[in-house]
Amino acid sequence: MKKIFLFVIIIIFLPFSSIFSLWEPVNNGIGDDIMLCLGTQDSLIFAGSMFSGAFISSDNGENWIKTKEKFGMGGISCFVENNGNIFAGTWHEGIYISTDKGENWELVNIWRYEINNINSIAFMGNYFFAGAEEKGIYLSTNNGETWSELNQGLNNKKIKSLAVKGDTVFVGFHFSCGIQEGGLYRSIDKGNNWEAINHELVYYEPIWLLAINDNTIFAGNALGLKKSTDGGENWEHTNKGIKDSIIQSIAIIDKNVIIGTVDKLYLSTNDGAKWKDITSWLKIDADFISFTYQSPYVYVAIGTQGIYRAKLIDLITSVDDENGELSSSNLVYPNPINDKLFIKSQNSIITSKIEIYNLVGLKVLETGFKEEIDVSNFMPGVYFLRIGNDNIKFIKSQ
Structure with a gap:
């Protein structure tokens, strides 16, 4: 009887352990x-290392x-996919x-x-921008065959980060010796001319990371x-819930923002208004996070x-469940x-799409905003409805 009892206990508690470990x-x-x-490219995942090159899964x-x-x-510094090709910066x-x-x-x-x-x-369509450690910004319009220097207006050439929003290119810098200003620049003409963003939160600080x-x-x-x-005109701190200030990585994942610091991982489902710790059991002590x-x-x-990997839906719902606020502006x-x-x-978000995920993170429905959705064909179980920045848990009964 004792053996049977122990076996039952394992069956009951193992799923809960796997849920809370996340990663x-x-x-x-x-x-x-x-x-x-x-x-990533299509169904492939690429990993870049310091000494061993690239790995593919x-x-x-x-x-x-x-x-x-x-x-x-x-080492490999970044992977970027564009027009069916995968590029590796080194x-x-x-x-x-x-x-x-x-x-x-x-x-x-x-290299020439x-x-x-x-x-x-x-990338901005076929415009291929490369940021170099000591040489500034370069542009190719023929997939890297030839390049043009684009440093007009820059007071620094120690490029650390690039990001594109529409027709605007943003570039962040290390500070060079003797240069302690101009951490972030932007160009509205595909890099031909640059202007410093004159706001104290980015002008007097080096900008390592950019994400849009x-x-x-x-x-x-x-x-x-x-x-x-507002396109970089005004800036504000968005550190609520972040316990350590050194940011190592920023990623935009399906409209969510995930960051890595020197010892924690955080996720925001509302554009940085609030952050929650998703580190789980991981012990992070690294200079490189991606x-x-x-x-x-x-x-x-x-x-x-x-x-490491974790299901996005698990990260989202673990954050919301911990907060006790699966929905702040919508009622299901x-x-x-x-x-x-x-x-x-x-909050009048009738233009938002609605997504429903099952418990294993698979999307089972996507539609435009509706006040009524037929779920009669869903299997009984737990589901998560996503609308705007809200993630709402519901149960489909028999």
């Missing part, structure tokens, strides 16, 4: 190198295969391109311009996280600690639901 390691084939960056991170190209010494060897999903790689011609140390890559979520621009550095909602997303998983690479009723679900919105 699981996915390092088969990676080895013990320092992981620097992540990226085609099975949600379960297994990784090292690419044939070694990418020289100094430290010391410029930029590589693969036209066959990582099977083969070739050096892009930027003695530009080797690439920190950031960004619709109309919100995020900038991060050792002094915390800032955001702008995120990517391949539905249904969020992946994080943490320096020497390897790669009845709950439990038998056949029809009704939505009452209190």
Whole structure:
């Protein structure tokens, strides 16, 4: 009887343990190198290392295969996909391109311009921007065959970050010796001319990281996280709930914002108005943190600690459940639901789309805003409805 009792206890409590742990390691084939960056192309996930080149996974991170190209010494700084190609920026060897999903790689011609140390890559259609550590901004309009220098108006060439919003390019800088101003610049003419953004939160601070979520621009550095909602004219701190100020990584994942600091991971579902800790059991102590997303998983690479994944829906709902506020501006009723679900919105977001996910994170419905949704064909169980910035849990009964 004791053996049976113990077996039952394990069956009952194992699922709860897996739910609360959130992150699981996915390092088969990676080895013990320092992981620097992540990226995706179609169903593939790319991981860049300091010394071992690139790794590719085609099975949600379960297994990784090292690419044939070694990418020289100094590591891979970033992966960016554009027009069916995947690009890898490197430290010391410029930029590589693969036209066959990582099977083969070739050096892009930027190395011919003695530009080797690439920190950031960004695209505006066919406009290919590269940010170099010491050489500034360069542009190619023919997929990297030829390049033009775009440093008119810049007082610094130590490029750290690039981001594109519509027809505007933003660039963030390290501060050079003797230059302690002009942390963030922007260009409205595809980089031909640059102007410094003269706001104290970004003008007198180096800007390491940039990310854009619709109309919100995020900038991060050792002094915390800032955001702008008016194209960069005005900035405010957005650190509520963040316990440490040194920002190592920012990612926009399905309209959510995820950041990595020196020892924590945080998620915001409302454009940085509020942050919650999603570190779970991870012990973070790394100079390099990178995120990517391949539905249904969020992946994080943490320096020497390897790669981990968690379902996005689990991260979202764990944050909201902890907060006790699954919905602040929308009401879903009845709950439990038998056949029809009704939505009452209190903030006039009738243009928002509605998404419903099941408990394992698979999207089972997507539609425009409706006040009534037929769920009679849903299997009984727990579901999560997403509308705007709200995530609402409901139960489908028999």
